[in-house]
Amino acid sequence: MSNTTPRLPTYFISHGGGPWPWMKKEMGHAYDKLEASLADMPRQIGRTPAAILMVSAHWEEPAFTVMGNPRPPMIYDYGGFPAHTYEVHYDAPGSPELARRVQSLIESAGLPVRIDPERGFDHGMFSPMAAIYPKADVPVVQLSLRRGLDPAEHIALGRAIAPLRDENVLIVGSGLSYHNLRAFGPQARDVSKAFDDWLGDTALRATGERRNERLLQWSAAPAARIAHPREEHLIPLMVAVGAAEDEAGELVYHEEGFMGGIAVSSYRFG
Template identity: 80%
Template sequence: MTHDNTTANNASRLPTYFISHGGGPWPWMKKEMGPTYDQLAASLADMPRQIGRTPSAILMVSAHWEAPAFTVQGNPKPPMIYDYGGFPAHTYEVHYDSPGSPELAQRVQSLIAAAGLPVQIDPERGYDHGMFAPMAAMYPKADVPVVQLSLRRGLDPAEHLALGRALAPLRDENVLIVGSGLSYHNLRNFGPQAHGVSKAFDDWLDEAVVKSSAGERSAQLLDWDSAPAARMAHPREEHLIPLMVAVGAAEAEAGERVYHEDAFMGGLVVSSFRFGA
């Protein structure tokens, strides 16, 4: 991976993504889940085609890792973190064995530090399911290095937009930035009864990140909890905040909805988005 000072043209710049990553170890539960995840799996599997080339590495910001400072995974061979409960026994033995990248971790640390944001490297951290579940669909051979980056406790939207801006140079270095969360995440209100509130928030989200101008988009995201059904969709916002990073890293560029389903898990309206390129 290189990071010289040459200015890459937009054709060589990778997009950024905010993906809905689904629940727990779903790629390893096809027998139990049937067609539930077929549309999401297809959208994730299509990402390499959309990108048009293989990234040198992926920087994954997962909703399932929060730390006092932005923390970069420095482990060259990250182990698995089975951060879910109540799933079949075999899902606690699954492996997604992509390599880490200490080199990318150092680069990420330097970019974040240069922006004046608190940052550290964790040399031991493993992969959580916010990473390995979608990656199993995106790159099933586990042949692309992946580095995870934490959210920062407090979940301040402005701070995570600023994080994205700091990371933007990676897009010209063949590093794919992916925010991994869920556009709707209220575990106490799932299924058909949640259709109305998930649709209200998803409609706002599409308007804010796809149909608004770039400047308006950031302003609306800073005020996301004023959106229709916002706190019904996200009683706690850790599954939304990765979106801020993806947007911040492509702040002046267009957004597009690349996955949309209106009856996910029996009735939820959910989406994923791509920014730039």
């Protein structure tokens, strides 16, 4: 790869609920703003990456686990949606070669890692990807979270895989900046905004150790445990930040009326 090619940024995206791209008739315009932000990512990047490494909130393993399947199947990891959403397909290819490269980088950092040769795509991957690359023509490899959801470990994971940015691989953390399924809608307006304001201040106005320290102490932030009773939808942010540790963040999506009233955001780093 040419040294003149700029390194790719990293992203933390809010991926929305369930199979929303296939439910436009049922959901009306609820996802228009999120969809537009995701669809704009190729323009922001300025070129087509060789592959995408996606860290989804919907996959946790005892050790960091990399998808090694060359033709990943679909995992319909949601419930209560219309029948047709259990037949949707996002047929992007996998990349066993990239999986082995990711495994090597993580091993070199002294972190536990394995390859799963069977794993398929979950909706934390295929729902946003249907908006980002609707033709499913860019290879995608998923990388799991590690059980325990230790922020420091996931920042270290991001640091370990950062060289991929110079190899034309786009690193995307896929979660939600607010994820409390029991507190959606207008009643969550104030608490979601309180946490979102803190998150934006952390992502956009700090870098390096200062940003890391704030993220390590995320649970002390305003309304943190209301926004994330369990933090699996926030932890992909740690990976995106770790892979762009000393680089500034930029807000690429923000909405304060999402799903009836909550504040949500997505960020790009580098």
